[in-house]
Amino acid sequence: MTVAVITIVKGRRSHLRAHLSSLTRSDLRSVDHIVVAMGDPSVKTTVEQVNSPAHVVDIEHSAAEPLPLAHARNIGAAHALHRGADILVFLDVDCIASPQLVQRYRTAAKRNDCASALLCGPVTYLPAPVDGPSAINILSSFRNPHRARPTPADNRITKSENYDLFWSLSFAVTASTWRSLPGFCEDYAGYGGEDTDFAWTARAQGVGLRWIGGADAYHQFHPVSDPPLEHLDDILVNAHIFYRRWRRWPMEGWLRAFEEMKLIEYLAHEQRWAIRKRI
Template identity: 35%
Template sequence: MTVNEANNTLKILSVSVITTCYGRNRHLYNLLASLANGSVRPAEVIIVNDDAEPERLAEYDLNIIKIATTENGLSDNASFDIGRNRNLGAAKASYDALIFLDVDCIIAPTFIEQLTAKLQRHSDALLMGQPRYLTRPLKDDESIRLQQGTLPSDHLDELSVFNPYRDNFLEIDQFKTDNTIKQTQDYGAFWSLCFAIMRDQFDQIGGFDTSYVGYGAEDTDFAFMACKLNIDFYLTNDVIYHQQHSVYRPPLNHLESIIINANRFYEKWQHWPMAGWLAEFADMGIIDWHAEQSKPISVKRQPSSTEIENAYYPDAPYV
């Protein structure tokens, strides 16, 4: 039996997978390949995206629903907003079980099956998967094998690492068979890279607060609202592999939006998000901030081109 013939017999789960991207279609096609070759298939995959090639999307044995970012009424020059686009994808979803994946995810074969089962058992909760970070981009032949369903997850395990600054499951050999899940009160540990939630809870939270702009804090805000509403938060050992891309340490390329969003977050929650980055910006003399302050952050100066260049890490697996 060929891989395609085997895939045609896969069980379809009543779950909507939602992703959004622009200009990162190589990542998108790798994500779709992993979804098409998983142990089960989601009933639909909603892509909020403007530039994916329809003929490429047609190659995947998935029920793909492509939504233009302009459907949310934004002008072209402000059309890509990740929180707003996630909300749009959720509004279009046909199923109550929702799994959100960033476009730079590659799922482990059992990710959809196991995370959906856990969501059914904890239908009033917010669940987050376990990221592993690829230390380099996939090579062309690896992407081809992923498309064909012949790239083993063991290979991706060897190419990936944990983020040591996050809460991780360490039982690596149990990832694909164990149903490990643990509740946490640390809602600040939530990251929207890979999470699952039922529609009622998503709507209760109000989706993502679209007053945040660009990069930073919108996912922490989402989790804090879940905490305020007494929605339990669980970490699971269901693995996604984060596709490697260049980063800035600290993220000086997102300075403006980080400051806007940090001020917005503090105004709403009386708590500073992204404190590690804010401390680095303050140590560089770029912003006026300390952890105990209650006044809005002000920018003292713009980073120099040399500082931005020195912060660029093309080969780092995570920020």
């Protein structure tokens, strides 16, 4: 079964280099790599500099607009299918792939109980930047998967009913299952909500959710705020889109945190969140 790894990116040059390098350590037989550059011509240069066989797809994006994450993933999937992929692996540019990530997803996708499911692997968030290509070889010693999500042992698979735990930074799906879904909803733009929406859409259509032991990825360090203040506007817009589609608020932890910081307020009579104070 042919696997295509799909990565979307803008900027993140050092992260992209480590990401590309990690995939060269994987079993690359029958593996294609689609890198979707969102308005960033330097991506193709970076791919060439590390001698990666990745196929770069350029889409337009204005710096003044939120990143078209949902659209970029859909474009990447379309190119992967056109190039003959049987399995789609979506891997965030911030993620370094473990040597066995591709093979664990491929093996799982062949199982009858996983062929029509979303397949998610464990992700370890690294506490510091990766220092050079040689550091990639010792990442397993830092393995500490996110505690809020299932972490099956290597070569084990765990079934889950909690679709809120789905994340788009590392997951796989068979081509037939992807075609049965409408893809990521492109009403969303910028940060937050589109991956949970994708998971809820899958659940509504009877697509399962499985956690794949051994399909480990390592999320590279970069400064973040908690809650993510720099994404406040995107999160608020996307939260309202999600509410209109599902009659439930997503990202409630962040919304409540913004509320406690007196940045937003909930207008109950209008059933919406509103900006109270600009940062």
